[in-house]
Amino acid sequence: MAAEQLPIKLKRAAKRDIRTQFGALIYRRKEGKIQILLISSRGTGRWIIPKGWPMLGKRPAEAAAQEAWEEAGVKGEVSDQSVGVYTYMKTGTKFGTLPCLVNVYPVKARKLLKSFPEASQRKRKWVSQKKAAKLVKERELSRLISSFDPRHY
Numbered sequence: 001m002a003a004e005q006l007p008i009k010l011k012r013a014a015k016r017d018i019r020t021q022f023g024a025l026i027y028r029r030k031e032g033k034i035q036i037l038l039i040s041s042r043g044t045g046r047w048i049i050p051k052g053w054p055m056l057g058k059r060p061a062e063a064a065a066q067e068a069w070e071e072a073g074v075k076g077e078v079s080d081q082s083v084g085v086y087t088y089m090k091t092g093t094k095f096g097t098l099p100c101l102v103n104v105y106p107v108k109a110r111k112l113l114k115s116f117p118e119a120s121q122r123k124r125k126w127v128s129q130k131k132a133a134k135l136v137k138e139r140e141l142s143r144l145i146s147s148f149d150p151r152h153y
Contacts, residue, residue, distance in 0.1 A: 019090070022060045023051035023104040024068035025083050026076065027150055028126070036132035036145060037109065039072050040123040043092055047125070047135040050074075051102050064105040072124055073116030077108045079153040086140030104144055106153045 026037040026049070038047040050071035055063045065078040083104045090098045112124075127135065133145040 018087075019053070019098050019100045021051045021053055021100050021102045022063040022067065023049050023086075023102045024064040024072070024074075024078070024107045025049055025104050025145065025148060026068055026072060026074050026107045026109050027148070028109045029150075030126075034129050034148070034150060035126045036129055036148075037072055037074065037112075038125050038127060038132055038135060042118075042121050045123075046137055047132075049104070049136070049141065051104075060103055061105045064103075065107055068107045070117045071122060073113040073119060074107060074109050075111040075113065077110065079106050081105075081153055083148055083153070084140075084144045086138050086144060088138050088141075102141075104141075106148070106150060108150065 028035050028037075039050055040046065041048050050064075050067040052063065052067040052070075054060070055066060058066065059080065060082075061078045061080045065076070068074040068076065068078070083106050085101055085103050087099065087101050090100045129145060129148065133142040136142050136145065
């Protein structure tokens with residue numbers, strides 16, 4: 001029997017506990033080259049990937065796909081196999097700054113819609129893998145993007 005991802009069960013975290021998020025590395029192939037879709041953060045406008053908190057009843061990959069839709073307007077195929085993880089400090093929360101670990105799942109873009117929940121709050125940009133790795137602030141995410149090979153997912 002194949003290993004099956006079970007839905008996430010949420011419990012309260014202490015103020016300084018590391019929080020888990022799920023992110024979407026959205027990609028497409030254009031003219032034989034891989035492109036990555038980056039979005040702007042709502043606060044600072046820096047380039048990031050869609051990510052968010054666990055969702056009750058959804059597997060991690062499903063939560064990543066939901067974030068791809070809500071934050072970037074992307075519908076696509078998500079893999080249950082993680083690309084890897086990166087960490088960052090989330091600022092501006094009611095608890096202050098929180099350490100977060102983001103588990104990243106690849107999402108192959110099939111549709112890019114103009115109307116989506118956070119369309120008025122974000123910009124989106126398709127860039128080469130190399131440029132995406134340079135534009136994101138987090139070094140671990142940069143390495144994940146640089147080493148990403150969609151043939152493995």
